[in-house]
Amino acid sequence: MVAKTARKRRKQERSPITLGGVEVRAGQRCTIDLPIAELSTHTPMTMPVHVVHGRIEGPRLFISAAIHGDEINGVEIIRRLLRLSGLRRLHGTLIAVPIVNVLGFVSQSRYLPDRRDLNRSFPGSLRGSLAARLARLFIDEIVSKSTHGIDLHTGAIHRDNFPQIRANLDDPETERLARAFGVPLLINAGLREGSLREAASRQNVPVLVYEAGEALRFDESCIRAGVKGVVRVMRSLEMLTPSKKKSAELKLLTIGSSKWIRAPQSGLLRATTPLGSQVKEGQVLGVVADPFGENEVEILSSISGVAIGRSNLPLVHEGDALFHIAQHEGRQIIGRSLDNFEPEAAYEHGLTSELADEPPIV
Secondary structure: OHHHHHHHHHHHOOOOEEEOOEEEOOOEEEEEEEEEEEOOOOOEEEEEEEEEEOOEEEEEEEEEEOOOOOOOHHHHHHHHHOOOHHHHHOEEEEEEEOOOOHHHHHOOOOOOOOOOOHHHOOOOOOOOOHHHHHHHHHHHHOHHHOOEEEEEEOOOOOEEEEEEEEEOOOOHHHHHHHHHHOOOEEEEOOOOOOOHHHHHHHOOOOEEEEEEEEOOOOOHHHHHHHHHHHHHHHHHOOOOOOOOOOOOOOOOEEEOEEEEEEOOOOEEEEEOOOOOOEEOOOOEEEEEEOOOOOOEEEEEOOOOEEEEEEEOOOEEOOOOEEEEEEEOOOHHHHHHHHHOOOOOOOOOOHHHHHHHHOOOOO
16 A cells, blocks of 8 residues: 555656756756856856756746846845745746856846847857857756746846836736736837747747846845745746735736937936836926036926836936836826835735845845
């Protein structure tokens, strides 16, 4: 009888997952270094991946960050996510890749050493450029083993993004997960050629892009919102135990179009419009002046909407992109959505509450 029961358990045990030739069995977690290339110093460079392979069948979700090497908020989001004790009861598989563009990360650069943008190099090639080879490695070892994905980004250097999800909202499964993430701004972004999202879609892997914060900076509120958002998506996929307490409903804005408001002249920017602000057409967003204050020009918004991005650099040239305004009909809807969003609020009860002992990054 005992032998029969043991055979039954072995039959029901979940199959292992293999990445980079390393087999991870059900109930195990493991860090795997995927070889990328050698540096000119003969030093090997690898892409670190942490795999949590649950005992129970379920979705296989990849979480990636630093595809642009200077966008580091996602690295911290993944670190906190991997601390959660609830992963011991994970249904499915979590594949965490905190630093995809390792070479850019080390050099604090958005790009690879050859100045290629990794997020325009997918699906890549085994015989192409370094960017193409790294993209191919990610597709073969990560995307092909996954059913869903979340890619973590920030704004570019000197640019700040209000927490937002960018995704193909025309796909029902992608839209469901985008709404589950729980940030108020959903941008229906088309699939751009060469991007990770576009390449993953060819393999029927829906991917959310979480954009929040600025390159080369940690932003505690964006990090907290990201951790909570990833956990909500994992709960929506039934990878984690559901919350016992119902969260307050958040009104969501679906953004179909947006526009950058540009500097009317060169000079020093005095911005007066913070991220997340409601903006009216014709509203003054800030002032650009020369160093003597003799020539000041107001920056006026040409549309109504909400400020989802802005430049943090006061030194501007004529034509520089300064404020990113997203359009949405209905000012009351905008107000309710933004007022109810509290990215700096304490971690939620249950799974993420155990992170409350960490002092916030300031």
